[in-house]
Amino acid sequence: MRKPGRTGVLIAMMAAGLGVTAAGGGGASHLALKESSPKKDETVSASPETVTLWFTQAPQMAGTSVRLLPTGGEPMELEAATAHEDDPTVVILTVSETLADGDYQVMWRAMAQDGHTIRGDFGFAVSTAR
Template identity: 80%
Template sequence: MGEWIRNRAVVLAIVTLTTASVFVGAHLSLKESSPEKDETIAISPPTITLWFTQAPQMAGTSVRLLPKGGEPLDLEPATAQEDDPSVVVLNVSETLSDGDYEVMWRAMAQDGHTIRGDFGFTVQTAR
């Protein structure tokens, strides 16, 4: 009987660890962006695109673009792509001047947890 209990405890521990690692791996995170973090680009980007590991809830998701140290630009809210809702796009309706910009984002996972992040990029047109 003692060995049966010990074997059952080992199996339970393995199942618990496996389930925990799957749960941790299932959390929403940012995979990549365009422009990329710290990238210098030669033209004003028409969009800021964020690729997440899963589709965020758009009601709790936002993306803001601001000149480094300035106020956020007045842009339409970001939207999810219809064909892939894990991709969030912010249309940049104005031409950005040369300089440093910061993208600040917040995303809400399907389970309600939110994550935040930011990254910068530089616009440097050829003269």
């Protein structure tokens, strides 16, 4: 039986290390988006007053942002997103304008307490026609 060479041992060690990282390494959890309102690909029947993001842990608001833009358009000029006063894992973007019927994109960036950032985006539609 042939012994694994240095490269094989190194690859095995790296794979094992990646497995621990992907599994959360000793129970540590990572910042992730759990839910949103509006939901991804949802069609809402009225202009939302807020875009709300629920995370698995409280992000650092200094490194967290949420932008709203009509699909194919420029980001809307809205106030900065804020953490919910009673639950810092919830981030709220107030939509101060009435959204016209159409497709919208939410682009978000969140910074975990350890400084790592994650990004994501999702779309939703407004359709007030009945």
